[in-house]
Amino acid sequence: xxxxxxxxxxxRSGPRMTDVARLAGVATSTVSRALANPGRVNExxxxxxxxxxxxxxxxxxxxxxxxxxGKSTIVLAALPGPSMxxxxxxxxxxxxxxxxxxxxxxGFDLIFSNRNSPAAARxxxxxxxxxxxxxxxxxxxxxxxxxxxxxxxxxGIPIVSLLMDRSAAGIPSVVTNDREAMREGVLHLIALxxxxxxxxxxxxxxxxxxxxxxxxxxxxxxxxxSDRAVIRHGGHLGFxxxxxxxxxxxxxxxxxxxxxxxxxxxxxDAAISFIGTARSNGVAVPEDVSVIxxxxxxxxxxxxxxxxxxxxxxxxxxxxxxxxxxDLLDGAATAPVPTTTVPSRLLLRASTATPNTRSGG
Amino acid sequence: xxxxxxxxxxxRSGPRMTDVARLAGVATSTVSRALANPGRVNExxxxxxxxxxxxxxxxxxxxxxxxxxGKSTIVLAALPGPSMxxxxxxxxxxxxxxxxxxxxxxGFDLIFSNRNSPAAARxxxxxxxxxxxxxxxxxxxxxxxxxxxxxxxxxGIPIVSLLMDRSAAGIPSVVTNDREAMREGVLHLIALxxxxxxxxxxxxxxxxxxxxxxxxxxxxxxxxxSDRAVIRHGGHLGFxxxxxxxxxxxxxxxxxxxxxxxxxxxxxDAAISFIGTARSNGVAVPEDVSVIxxxxxxxxxxxxxxxxxxxxxxxxxxxxxxxxxxDLLDGAATAPVPTTTVPSRLLLRASTATPNTRSGG
DNA sequence: CTGTTAGCGCGTTCAC
DNA sequence: GTGAACGCGCTAACAG
Numbered sequence: 017x018x019x020x021x022x023x024x025x026x027x028r029s030g031p032r033m034t035d036v037a038r039l040a041g042v043a044t045s046t047v048s049r050a051l052a053n054p055g056r057v058n059e060x061x062x063x064x065x066x067x068x069x070x071x072x073x074x075x076x077x078x079x080x081x082x083x084x085x086g087k088s089t090i091v092l093a094a095l096p097g098p099s100m101x102x103x104x105x106x107x108x109x110x111x112x113x114x115x116x117x118x119x120x121x122x123g124f125d126l127i128f129s130n131r132n133s134p135a136a137a138r139x140x141x142x143x144x145x146x147x148x149x150x151x152x153x154x155x156x157x158x159x160x161x162x163x164x165x166x167x168x169x170x171x172g173i174p175i176v177s178l179l180m181d182r183s184a185a186g187i188p189s190v191v192t193n194d195r196e197a198m199r200e201g202v203l204h205l206i207a208l209x210x211x212x213x214x215x216x217x218x219x220x221x222x223x224x225x226x227x228x229x230x231x232x233x234x235x236x237x238x239x240x241x242s243d244r245a246v247i248r249h250g251g252h253l254g255f256x257x258x259x260x261x262x263x264x265x266x267x268x269x270x271x272x273x274x275x276x277x278x279x280x281x282x283x284x285d286a287a288i289s290f291i292g293t294a295r296s297n298g299v300a301v302p303e304d305v306s307v308i309x310x311x312x313x314x315x316x317x318x319x320x321x322x323x324x325x326x327x328x329x330x331x332x333x334x335x336x337x338x339x340x341x342x343d344l345l346d347g348a349a350t351a352p353v354p355t356t357t358v359p360s361r362l363l364l365r366a367s368t369a370t371p372n373t374r375s376g377g
Numbered sequence: 378x379x380x381x382x383x384x385x386x387x388x389r390s391g392p393r394m395t396d397v398a399r400l401a402g403v404a405t406s407t408v409s410r411a412l413a414n415p416g417r418v419n420e421x422x423x424x425x426x427x428x429x430x431x432x433x434x435x436x437x438x439x440x441x442x443x444x445x446x447g448k449s450t451i452v453l454a455a456l457p458g459p460s461m462x463x464x465x466x467x468x469x470x471x472x473x474x475x476x477x478x479x480x481x482x483x484g485f486d487l488i489f490s491n492r493n494s495p496a497a498a499r500x501x502x503x504x505x506x507x508x509x510x511x512x513x514x515x516x517x518x519x520x521x522x523x524x525x526x527x528x529x530x531x532x533g534i535p536i537v538s539l540l541m542d543r544s545a546a547g548i549p550s551v552v553t554n555d556r557e558a559m560r561e562g563v564l565h566l567i568a569l570x571x572x573x574x575x576x577x578x579x580x581x582x583x584x585x586x587x588x589x590x591x592x593x594x595x596x597x598x599x600x601x602x603s604d605r606a607v608i609r610h611g612g613h614l615g616f617x618x619x620x621x622x623x624x625x626x627x628x629x630x631x632x633x634x635x636x637x638x639x640x641x642x643x644x645x646d647a648a649i650s651f652i653g654t655a656r657s658n659g660v661a662v663p664e665d666v667s668v669i670x671x672x673x674x675x676x677x678x679x680x681x682x683x684x685x686x687x688x689x690x691x692x693x694x695x696x697x698x699x700x701x702x703x704d705l706l707d708g709a710a711t712a713p714v715p716t717t718t719v720p721s722r723l724l725l726r727a728s729t730a731t732p733n734t735r736s737g738g
Numbered sequence: 739c740t741g742t743t744a745g746c747g748c749g750t751t752c753a754c
Numbered sequence: 755g756t757g758a759a760c761g762c763g764c765t766a767a768c769a770g
Contacts, residue, residue: 030506030508032762032763032764033763033764033765034763034764042740042741043740043741043742044741044763044764044765045740045741045742045743045764045765045766046739046740046741048764048765048766049739049740049765052765056739057739057740058739058740061739061740070525073506073525073526073527075502075503075506075507076503076507076763076764077444077507077508077762077763077764078503078504078507078508078509079440079443079444079449079508079509079762079763079764080444080746080762080763080764080765081763081764081765082440082443082746082764083438083440083441083444083746083747083748083762083763083764084745084746084763084764084765084766085746085764085765085766086746088440090488101470101474102463102464102470102471102473102474102477103463103464103469103470103471103473103474104474108464108470109463109464109469109470110463110464112463112464113462113463113464113465113491116463116489116491117491120490120491120497120500125488125489125490125504125509126488126489127451127486127487127488127489128477128486128487128488128489129481129486130474130477130478130481136481139481141436142436142437142439143439143486145391145434145436146436146437146438146439147391147438147439147440148439148440148486164431164434165434166434259675259676259678259679262679285675285676288676288679289678289679291679292678292679292680292681292683293679295681314620314646315620315646315649315676317620317650317653318620318623318649318650318652318653318654318680319653319679319680319681320653320656320680320681322653393746393747393748394747394748394749395747395748403756403757404756404757404758405747405748405749405757406748406749406750406751406756406757406758406759407755407756407757409748409749409750410749410750410755410756413749417755418755418756419755419756422755422756437747437748438746438747438748440746440747440748441746441747441748441749441762442747442748442749443748443762444746444747444748444762444763444764445747445748445749445750445761445762446748446749446762447762
């Protein structure tokens with residue numbers, strides 16, 4: 017049904033630059049210029065070429081261009097799969113959205129790599145070293161892809177780290193202030209009168225987990241509490257298993273005596289299921305226990321009670337990373353780029369309150 | 378810090394096939410064969426070549442290969458942006474995850490296009506006609522990208538429709554049974570004794586919206602109820618504004634007298650915020666009003682009350698679409714592919730119950 | 739301002 | 755089983 021008759025040997029159809037040149041009565045190089053540097057060609061011929069291209073429905077072949085100029089227009093988003101995937105954590109989709117929008121507005125395409133097997137690492141390196149991708153945005157806390165003796169860092173293309181600070185390795189990083197935000201959140205609980213805490217941990221050793229727990233301890237230190245004021249639970253489940261994590265944590269909490277008056281959760285998912293499980297076991301929130309989450313998931317506003325949380329600027333995080341990558345690709349930013357910190361904000365809702373003097377901790 | 382010294386004119390470094398050939402003492406054509414058709418070359422020379430490639434850290438140049446072969450290894454996921462984006466709807470991230478995993482396992486890369494401006498349509502067509510992408514998975518209910526007189530359908534590459542049935546246009550489609558699932562859900566409400574319904578609509582005219590509302594009407598017909606048994610609300614908000622949609626719908630519901638005993642929501646987001654708003658205005662769920670959602674969002678299990686919903690097989694939908702695309706790309710499926718329907722299931726939780734005889738409808 | 743020329747790196751004939 | 759030669763479609767030198 018296609019109206020065009022040109023055929024390359026593999027069956028793909030479409031006019032080439034030669035065809036446009038012939039129809040316009042010029043050389044292919046002139047066509048090339050007319051399309052890339054419209055200023056550097058006679059207006060009259062430019063019109064003829066444009067008309068010819070339009071008439072033929074000419075679309076440049078990207079592979080040929082990429083080969084010739086030695087650059088592609090593709091940016092890779094390397095996700096630390098298979099655990100932290102699209103939608104697995106509340107904020108990842110929003111981060112990716114911000115990243116994708118900004119990358120596309122910059123005229124680049126975004127490709128995803130979502131695996132973390134050795135084969136996947138190899139694939140990422142093939143893309144980077146083989147010239148398929150022009151830059152890589154590494155999301156999350158997994159190690160940089162390595163295969164054999166080859167590491168992503170040696171590919172000679174820009175790398176930006178998103179959600180984890182890798183500035184120590186010389187990689188421009190965009191992160192939120194996990195630690196300070198958590199500190200602020202816990203100080204809020206302390207200001208309300210809480211002195212005993214239950215911490216629902218994310219995956220042990222995970223960057224966010226470590227930072228956030230540190231923030232909690234920081235807050236305790238500020239008011240002279242020791243780390244014995246907090247009971248830590250969890251660590252065996254990943255951030256993608258947040259709901260289950262909260263359920264298990266709630267059961268552990270129920271077995272405690274006395275029970276801490278405040279629960280601090282590493283993620284909203286965990287906070288939500290913690291609350292749901294606690295309430296259905298007769299624990300009132302926030303009367304018996306105040307609960308605070310981390311992420312700022314939209315659904316938190318409609319939970320019972322509405323969830324107090326630390327809201328991450330998810331889309332903004334992605335957009336900032338994209339902008340740094342674009343600057344790097346344009347050569348606009350050559351000097352080492354400092355770490356960009358976009359702060360999370362305490363979002364006060366109704367799951368935190370003064371500790372109940374009836375049960376007290 | 379790179380150990381390799383080759384330089385092309387633009388600064389990218391890396392050994393070419395020529396370098397491997399020289400080191401192995403063979404011709405480039407032999408290297409090419411050894412890598413692509415290991416069987417068609419002497420075992421001894423194959424080893425020498427493999428060793429040389431390994432030593433040099435040779436990685437083939439994708440652009441050159443694509444140009445020569447006339448095919449790329451990239452599949453495009455075209456999202457109907459900017460409204461339905463990563464994470465905007467509860468299930469899109471999971472659908473994309475299923476798609477991405479399966480596409481990658483098939484040895485292809487996945488690229489995203491997320492805009493829906495004319496410029497975006499043009500870009501998608503450039504990717505398709507310019508040979509950058511090998512196939513396109515179109516998500517959601519937006520029209521196929523068109524620019525000028527050119528439509529995606531004429532690009533001569535495989536197209537698969539995901540989440541919307543386009544089989545009438547000859548496009549293989551993967552969908553869930555929106556209509557039948559909703560019918561089943563409403564029949565469940567009817568079996569509980571409900572005879573008056575409040576419907577929270579999605580975006581007017583949207584494929585899912587139309588199908589789901591039709592399913593509701595189907596159920597009414599089954600038991601001889603007229604469409605006057607349902608009050609429809611909404612339609613001005615998109616699926617990405619589900620929470621707001623539910624809030625507004627709840628306020629409309631509160632103003633009704635008498636109030637229907639069951640609320641049927643086009644999406645979980647809307648159902649969750651409907652419940653939250655209704656409850657904080659003194660309406661008990663499910664005692665005063667039963668509520669049913671659509672999607673099967675994980676968070677629904679932890680709402681108060683836990684949400685009865687129609688669970689979409691989100692990841693599976695994505696994976697099926699990927700598999701069809703892979704078959705099309707392999708030439709394994711040439712005949713028209715029938716529409717694949719992966720059913721949504723009624724997930725009974727606690728937001729639906731027998732209508733309260735106190736208030737009755 | 740425009741045409742001519744020369745490859746980018748690879749896969750694939752076609753001889754040997 | 756292997757090598758030599760050619761060209762995929764495009765852009766960047768260099769002349770004119």
